[in-house]
Amino acid sequence: MNAQLANWDDLRVFLAVARAGSLSGAARRLGVNHSTVFRRIAGLEETLDVRLFERLPNGYALTPAGEETLGIVESIEDGVATLNRTVTGKDLRLSGSVRITAVDMLAFWLLPDHLARFRAAYPRIEISLAVGNETLDLSRRETDIALRIGNTPPETLVGRRVGQLRFAVYGAPDYCAAHPDTELAAHTWIGLDGGHAPLTRRFAQFLPGVRPAIRSNSVACTVRLAKAGLGLAALPCAIAERKPDLIRVADLPDSFALDLWLLTHEDLRHTARIRAVLDFLAPALGTALMSDPDGV
Amino acid sequence: MNAQLANWDDLRVFLAVARAGSLSGAARRLGVNHSTVFRRIAGLEETLDVRLFERLPNGYALTPAGEETLGIVESIEDGVATLNRTVTGKDLRLSGSVRITAVDMLAFWLLPDHLARFRAAYPRIEISLAVGNETLDLSRRETDIALRIGNTPPETLVGRRVGQLRFAVYGAPDYCAAHPDTELAAHTWIGLDGGHAPLTRRFAQFLPGVRPAIRSNSVACTVRLAKAGLGLAALPCAIAERKPDLIRVADLPDSFALDLWLLTHEDLRHTARIRAVLDFLAPALGTALMSDPDGV
DNA sequence: AGGTGGCTTTGCATGAATGCACAGCTTGCG
DNA sequence: CGCAAGCTGTGCATTCATGCAAAGCCACCT
Structure with missing residues (x-):
């Protein structure tokens, strides 16, 4: 009756020795004592009833049977890596x-x-x-x-x-009531500065030459400033549409998105x-x- | 950072639980204590940070992640089986x-x-x-x-x-000298009985109606009987050719082989x-x- | 030729894995 | 309803794998 491998983890040790070329090198890679590696390999060879390594003065070299083993164990290692990659942490009990x-x-x-x-x-x-x-x-x-x-x-x-x-132009009801029939360019604008280049660039394309009199580096601030009636602002619709105290004053071109x-x-x-x-x-x-x- | 499986042998335990459906059943299959299986599975789930089994009153059932793990581990098991089959004992140090x-x-x-x-x-x-x-x-x-x-x-x-x-007809030199110019059918024949049906059938086809006067259930005996000069015998060439005290008397048809x-x-x-x-x-x-x- | 560095191998002490014994839960049967 | 059988889960004692320290070998360098 063929011996059966009783501890699959011996294969992990085998792999380390095969790659390091020595017990000592494998021990360093595995973070264990070289005598442990020695005993694990000896046990594996006894279990499989086969010599996997030639003992050389400067280390361990694979025998032909060891080379055949290496090919098989590398495919096992691929399986373990797949396991680590795809299964680890996959759990609704996440924390x-x-x-x-x-x-x-x-x-x-x-x-x-x-x-x-x-x-x-x-x-x-x-x-x-x-x-x-x-x-x-x-x-x-x-x-x-x-x-x-x-x-x-x-x-x-x-x-x-x-x-x-997507963006549109919004203003407070009070502000809008106080500035009827005013050209967009003539309004007081609330704009951004400090790190919002895509938005400021789009605004400059939309109203060339108009310098926002009210500026903030905070988009949230511009929303609140608009709500406070300080002027008009280009705001994201997903946010501004849900503010009852902001009125949509004008559309912006699709390129503003x-x-x-x-x-x-x-x-x-x-x-x-x-x-x-x-x-x-x-x-x-x-x-x-x-x-x-x-x-x- | 994903955890790495540190002991591949835990997968062998996982497999046993997956197939047995319980810690106790897996323990029986593995020949270890059920508490060992319990701790090995707990350790594996902790290492992989995933719940592999639902704990039921009557045993352990695979979670979806456990089922995914099972598929991978079965391919690993195939690798181990290949190893056991192809590498075990492949060694001149066989016993x-x-x-x-x-x-x-x-x-x-x-x-x-x-x-x-x-x-x-x-x-x-x-x-x-x-x-x-x-x-x-x-x-x-x-x-x-x-x-x-x-x-x-x-x-x-x-x-x-x-x-x-292949077979041919052989006889001792003394016997042949004592029976020159004798028809084959007229010779004394040494034949087989008792369990050598293919050979006895072929002999009957070769010399119909000739009943061997000397018979044995041992082919070796027929060789020795022929060497002793008791008669002619149909013997395998691979053996008889190497006996200097046997003379090849006649060929047999290829169908005798x-x-x-x-x-x-x-x-x-x-x-x-x-x-x-x-x-x-x-x-x-x-x-x-x-x-x-x-x-x- | 001697010293150094790398390696393998082994005896002994230590600690981790395991087994043992037990408790508790659930299910099924009489 | 009570009991038996199966299961899971845990504390403690035991066993065994591992680390430590040492011995010995070989190749290389000075």
Whole structure:
């Protein structure tokens, strides 16, 4: 009766010796004592009743049977790697923390309701929602997921385009009542500065030569400033349409629209809880963006 | 960072639980305590950060992630089985005993020289050479290998046809000198009885109506009887040609030839030492059979 | 020729994995 | 309803795998 391999883990040790060429080298790779490796290989050879290695003064060399074994064990290793990659962490009992970064308007008004629903589904995943800048955060792992406005993301990031963010001109009712029949260019404009280049560029194309008298580096502030009646502002419809105290004053051309991306780093995309957040938010945000009348 | 599986042997335990449906059932299959299985599975789930089994009152059931794991681990198990099958025992340091059965003439005169060379190559394999009957021995595992004369072997046996056993008529020099110019049918014939139907049938076709006056159930005896000058006998050339005290008296038709098979049981053909014997004897016997002048 | 660095192999002590015994739960049967 | 059988889960004692330390070998360098 053929011997049966009783401890599959001996194959992992075999692999290390085959690759390192010595017991000592394999021990370093495995993080165990070289005498342990010695005994594991001896046990494996006894179990299989075959000499897998030639004992040389400067190390261990594979025998022909050992080379045949190596081929088989490498396919086993592929299976283990597949297991580690595809199964690890795949569990609704997920826990841990996920950090999401978005510009403030998305962080304040778009994400919270969706995150509330996400937490209902995954009560053990903690969410850290950061209002702030973009590229560096993901590259330096200071955040896990970024909700990014723009066009094409950097190549080091992976993710998906969840939809389009459409814009329109909004103003407070009081302000609008106080400025009837006024040309758009003659209005007081609330604009952005400090890091919102795509939006400021589009505004300059829309109203050339018009310098916004009211400016902020915070999109949320521009929304609140508009609500306060300080002027008109180009605001994302998905947010402004839901504010009863903002009136849609004028449309903006389709070229004003920006893509909305949900991004993470290449190394994190297989992390279960990161995937859970991405998988939940992508369709939710896409639906939210499409529910805007211009979204059709 | 994804966890890495540190002990591949946990997968073997996982497989047992997946198939048994319970810790207790897996423990029985593995020959370990159920508490060991419990801890191994708990450790595996912690390492992979995934729930592989639902805990039910009557046992463990696979989760979706567990089912995905099962598919992967079964491919790993296939690798281990391949390893056990193809590598185990493939070593000149083979040991153990092999029992070979053959009819007496083959056991006495054909096999021993080849077995001597085999033992030179595999000094730690013991050979048990049994003179005796055929089919039952292999089926009942009373022998490992049978050297069989005949045509098609039973379907439960596997093996290979190593060549043809050709026959011719032989007699002792003294007998031949004492019977010059005698018709074949008029000679005293030495024949077989008791279990050598293929040969007795062929002899009856060759010399119809001739009843051998000298009979034995032992082919070896017929050779010795012929050497003793009791008459003529139809003997295998591979044996008789090497006896200087036997003279080839007449040829026999090609239809007299019989196939020689080297057979073992389906379950044994992967046993390393069985394979070693088969791999050695098949070409050796084939060459021996072909070195007979009629073998060309 | 001697020293050094790398390696393998082994005896003994230590700690982790395992078995044992037990408790508790659920289901099925009388 | 009570009991038996099967199961899971856990604390503690035992066993065995592992690490440590040492011995010995070989090749290379000075």
